[in-house]
Amino acid sequence: MLSVLSFGGGVNSTALLCGLLERHERPDAILFADTGGEKPETYQHVKDMESWLFSRGFAQTKGLCITTVKYDTGPNESLEAESLANKTLPSLAFGFKGCSVKWKRQPMDRWIKKWWCAQAAWDNHIPVYRLIGIDAGEAHRGKIPDDKRFRYKFPLIEWDWGREECIEAIERAGAPMPAKSACWYCPASRKAEVLKLAAEHPELHERAVAMERNAQENLGTVKGLGRHWSWENLVKADRAQLRLFSEAPEEACMCYDGD
Numbered sequence: 574m575l576s577v578l579s580f581g582g583g584v585n586s587t588a589l590l591c592g593l594l595e596r597h598e599r600p601d602a603i604l605f606a607d608t609g610g611e612k613p614e615t616y617q618h619v620k621d622m623e624s625w626l627f628s629r630g631f632a633q634t635k636g637l638c639i640t641t642v643k644y645d646t647g648p649n650e651s652l653e654a655e656s657l658a659n660k661t662l663p664s665l666a667f668g669f670k671g672c673s674v675k676w677k678r679q680p681m682d683r684w685i686k687k688w689w690c691a692q693a694a695w696d697n698h699i700p701v702y703r704l705i706g707i708d709a710g711e712a713h714r715g716k717i718p719d720d721k722r723f724r725y726k727f728p729l730i731e732w733d734w735g736r737e738e739c740i741e742a743i744e745r746a747g748a749p750m751p752a753k754s755a756c757w758y759c760p761a762s763r764k765a766e767v768l769k770l771a772a773e774h775p776e777l778h779e780r781a782v783a784m785e786r787n788a789q790e791n792l793g794t795v796k797g798l799g800r801h802w803s804w805e806n807l808v809k810a811d812r813a814q815l816r817l818f819s820e821a822p823e824e825a826c827m828c829y830d831g832d
Contacts, residue, residue: 576600576702576726577685580622580639581677582615583754585706587622588739589729591746593704594629600704603639604684606677609651613774614752621749642680652676653758653784661788666760666800686722700724710735758784760798764807767799771808778808 578593578600580586593600603626605619619639626638649655652672656662664671685701701723707715708729715727729739743750755762757770758781771778782805785797797803 574702575689575699576704577602577604577681578704579677579681579706580605580619581706581754582611582618582622583706583751584736584739584743585708585729586754587618587706587748587751588708588734588742589704589706590622590626591742591748592728592732592734595742595746599631602685602688604681605639605641606680607641607643608672608676608756609643610653610756610758612752612755612757612777615754618749618751618754625748640684642684644676644680652756653780656784657787660791662784662792662795662798663756663758663760666795666798668800672756689722702726704728708735708739709733757781758798760800762798764799764802767804767807768811771804771811778804 578586578590580590580603582605590600590603619641623636623638626632627635632638643650645655649658652663685703689701700719700721703717703723703725705715705717705725705727706729707727709732712727712730715725715730717725719725732738734742740750753766757774757777762770767778770781781798785803785805795801797805799807
């Protein structure tokens with residue numbers, strides 16, 4: 574059996590890897606699909622996990638534990654670059670879910686097919702088991718149908734591991750604890766996450782604003798990366814609100830609900 578673990582750099586995929594090693598099960602390959610727009614914390618976590626795996630003898634050469642794949646290595650080597658070139662936004666801003674398929678699933682599929690052939694598995698009709706980190710709390714998402722090439726397995730669901738169990742597994746293994754994994758310009762970001770990005774990585778927020786402005790003529794009814802609201806206006810409003818609060822008495826009213 575050949576197995577490939579999809580490593581997104583978040584809690585679920587990290588816990589999945591820890592759980593497999595805890596059971597003395599070792600995937601044949603670990604793939605990290607880089608959209609070119611992962612958060613700095615995610616890139617650091619991939620490096621930290623690479624070192625952690627190496628220290629546990631996963632590979633004899635450091636740097637060979639996790640394989641990074643990309644959709645494009647040319648002019649549009651990132652989803653951000655492609656969006657800017659086409660004067661648009663990631664498809665999720667328009668209600669479609671093509672981002673993950675194009676920038677994560679497709680590059681992993683290509684790598685696996687090439688690797689599969691090198692293993693002579695193709696000729697022998699040996700399927701590849703794809704190990705996906707969807708936890709028990711989202712079991713409804715673990716329904717990717719098998720085909721003649723791939724068999725999809727969701728070990729976290731099989732183990733009945735929810736979010737809490739995943740965090741406990743990472744702590745138990747002594748592995749680095751990841752931050753939330755997502756592109757820094759992801760349209761699925763919550764308002765609190767956008768405000769956090771603007772505060773902690775203002776340069777990335779400005780690049781997100783540049784994406785919104787660049788796509789303005791093609792947005793139609795879409796307001797920005799938030800679909801029904803723009804990141805630029807959200808942060809401007811938040812900063813204006815803070816200026817008002819700074820001029821107000823210390824005992825401000827308590828009607829603000831956080832969103």
